[in-house]
Amino acid sequence: MVRTCSKMWAVALTVLLSAAAPARALNIFACEPEWASLAKELAPEADIYSATTAYQDPHYVQARPSLIAKLRRADLFVCSGSELEIGWLPALQMRANNSKVRDGQPGAFYAAEQVERLDVLGKVDRSMGDVHGGGNPHVHWSPTRIEQIAKALTQRLIVIEPANAERYQQQLASFLQRWQTQREQWAAQASSLNGVQVVSYHTSYRYLYDWLGIEQVGDLEPKPGLPPTSGHLASLVSLHKQKPYQLIIYASYQDGKAANWLSSKTGTAVLGLPYSVDPNKEQLVDLFGLYQTAIDQLLAAVAADG
Numbered sequence: 589m590v591r592t593c594s595k596m597w598a599v600a601l602t603v604l605l606s607a608a609a610p611a612r613a614l615n616i617f618a619c620e621p622e623w624a625s626l627a628k629e630l631a632p633e634a635d636i637y638s639a640t641t642a643y644q645d646p647h648y649v650q651a652r653p654s655l656i657a658k659l660r661r662a663d664l665f666v667c668s669g670s671e672l673e674i675g676w677l678p679a680l681q682m683r684a685n686n687s688k689v690r691d692g693q694p695g696a697f698y699a700a701e702q703v704e705r706l707d708v709l710g711k712v713d714r715s716m717g718d719v720h721g722g723g724n725p726h727v728h729w730s731p732t733r734i735e736q737i738a739k740a741l742t743q744r745l746i747v748i749e750p751a752n753a754e755r756y757q758q759q760l761a762s763f764l765q766r767w768q769t770q771r772e773q774w775a776a777q778a779s780s781l782n783g784v785q786v787v788s789y790h791t792s793y794r795y796l797y798d799w800l801g802i803e804q805v806g807d808l809e810p811k812p813g814l815p816p817t818s819g820h821l822a823s824l825v826s827l828h829k830q831k832p833y834q835l836i837i838y839a840s841y842q843d844g845k846a847a848n849w850l851s852s853k854t855g856t857a858v859l860g861l862p863y864s865v866d867p868n869k870e871q872l873v874d875l876f877g878l879y880q881t882a883i884d885q886l887l888a889a890v891a892a893d894g
């Protein structure tokens with residue numbers, strides 16, 4: 589009798605649980621691979637798609653029909669925000685016509701808007717170039733901000749799927765534990781990078797430099813969003829004569845031509861850093877690998893410089 593009873597309860601419970609669980613996996617659209625990677629940490633069962641790769645400039649993306657179709661099916665998008673995708677995401681949202689991912693809905697998640705941003709400017713006009721007035725959006729290079737974004741994204745997942753709240757909290761706890769341990773190890777490992785002066789391309793690594801104490805003394809871009817010009821590069825050669833910098837850095841989505849030219853003129857080492865996660869490369873398969881690889885490369889470049 590008792591056994592039958594518990595069996596009946598088990599059946600009832602199964603029915604209840606299957607009613608509560610979604611009919612299909614949560615569909616997540618990430619604008620950039622770093623957010624696809626974070627989403628995978630926090631919602632490993634979800635169906636996750638990244639609109640761009642680490643080799644594409646996330647500022648400039650074509651609103652292709654395939655992207656529109658992906659966003660149309662999404663329950664949630666995870667994008668940088670703070671104007672990074674201003675040239676393409678609004679067009680995708682409009683054409684996808686999916687009410688779940690309209691701004692202000694739970695399905696619209698902007699990572700940079702969950703954290704304090706660096707370089708927030710008051711007034712911005714076109715003469716300043718393609719500047720990010722609302723603050724630097726390249727926040728995935730700040731490990732503490734990654735933690736804040738992970739917490740905010742978990743809250744959002746719970747709003748969308750309250751039945752899975754407990755599971756999402758467990759996944760967050762597991763991620764934070766592993767990430768915080770790594771963050772401390774990385775900081776210790778990279779301590780010799782503190783005070784290193786670099787010329788970099790755009791403000792793509794602003795948060796990485798801020799974290800590790802690297803100083804960006806020049807930018808290959810004459811103005812944000814504008815490609816390097818010969819006159820501007822000449823000024824970076826003069827800068828090196830007055831105040832030698834140790835490294836020239838560009839990101840995996842940027843053209844290395846200007847960086848290599850400047851390197852040849854100044855004798856300064858040049859380094860192409862990975863900008864984001866690359867699921868096809870073992871070393872860069874997730875955010876952990878991305879950070880480790882960047883730190884290893886920076887340390888090797890500085891050590892080689894002597």
Ligand SMILES: [Zn+2]
Binds near residue numbers: 647791
């Ligand atoms: Zn930018």
